[in-house]
Amino acid sequence: MTSTATRPRGARARAAIAAKTLRTDRWWFAPLITVIGLSAWVAYATVRVFMHNNYWVPEHHYLTPFYSPCVTERCVEGAAHFGRFLPGWWIIPDAALTLPFLLLFRLTCYYYRKAYYRSFWLSPPACAVPDGHKEYGGETRFPLLGQNLHRYFFYAAAIISLINTWDAILAFHSPKGFGFGLGNIVLLVNVVMLWAYTISCHSCRHIIGGRLKHFSKHPVRYRAWTFVSALNVRHMQLAWVTLGTLALTDFYVMALAAGWFNDLRFIN
Numbered sequence: 482m483t484s485t486a487t488r489p490r491g492a493r494a495r496a497a498i499a500a501k502t503l504r505t506d507r508w509w510f511a512p513l514i515t516v517i518g519l520s521a522w523v524a525y526a527t528v529r530v531f532m533h534n535n536y537w538v539p540e541h542h543y544l545t546p547f548y549s550p551c552v553t554e555r556c557v558e559g560a561a562h563f564g565r566f567l568p569g570w571w572i573i574p575d576a577a578l579t580l581p582f583l584l585l586f587r588l589t590c591y592y593y594r595k596a597y598y599r600s601f602w603l604s605p606p607a608c609a610v611p612d613g614h615k616e617y618g619g620e621t622r623f624p625l626l627g628q629n630l631h632r633y634f635f636y637a638a639a640i641i642s643l644i645n646t647w648d649a650i651l652a653f654h655s656p657k658g659f660g661f662g663l664g665n666i667v668l669l670v671n672v673v674m675l676w677a678y679t680i681s682c683h684s685c686r687h688i689i690g691g692r693l694k695h696f697s698k699h700p701v702r703y704r705a706w707t708f709v710s711a712l713n714v715r716h717m718q719l720a721w722v723t724l725g726t727l728a729l730t731d732f733y734v735m736a737l738a739a740g741w742f743n744d745l746r747f748i749n
């Protein structure tokens with residue numbers, strides 16, 4: 482029998498059976514749900530990013546994360562915390578400084594890689610189901626070699642989470658000064674979930690606890706690593722939950738900005 486090490490590239494070591502797979506369960510369900518979920522989210526986010534309106538609620542300083550920070554000439558005064566230095570062309574997202582990094586952070590995420598390799602590329606669609614391609618090249622060639630940059634996108638995502646946190650703090654506002662409403666809860670929950678997803682990242686776990694020979698000599702890093710590791714086992718769930726909180730937060734801010742309903746206010 483040919484070993485994995487000596488097997489020619491692309492050759493399949495598979496028993497000679499006629500059936501495509503012997504699995505009789507609904508192995509196709511998870512890839513199908515993934516395609517539907519990710520496609521729906523990307524469609525919603527794309528439409529929202531290029532709408533270029535209804536992203537800011539001036540009375541309460543609510544800013545949707547899809548437009549944070551707002552950096553084009555088109556941005557309204559209060560939403561542009563970092564200046565308006567990019568041209569207001571339709572094709573340029575108002576958060577053009579951050580969205581590409583967030584997209585790359587998620588695209589190179591270990592969990593999303595598994596999800597879209599299986600569901601969109603069928604490589605393979607499930608365990609014990611043949612790959613949809615004749616050849617398997619792994620992540621050894623361009624463009625998939627770029628997946629190794631994930632650690633650097635993690636640093637960018639951590640900075641962007643700080644910006645989102647700042648947005649959530651600024652949102653405790655009303656025309657009378659301090660204010661607190663349902664929008665604050667929506668923004669806060671989103672930010673907490675974004676932090677949970679970001680620090681549960683596999684790269685973060687390695688940055689915190691990797692390359693150490695003795696945990697006993699680094700008790701602080703060990704405690705941080707233990708915390709991150711506990712979150713890390715929920716990384717897949719957090720990946721999906723944050724897609725939900727991002728879309729929900731954006732939709733809530735859009736609804737308020739468009740005047741579809743008013744924010745439920747608890748204080749001012």
Ligand code: FES
Binds near residue numbers: 590
């Ligand atoms: S592994 Fe998913 S965000 Fe880093």
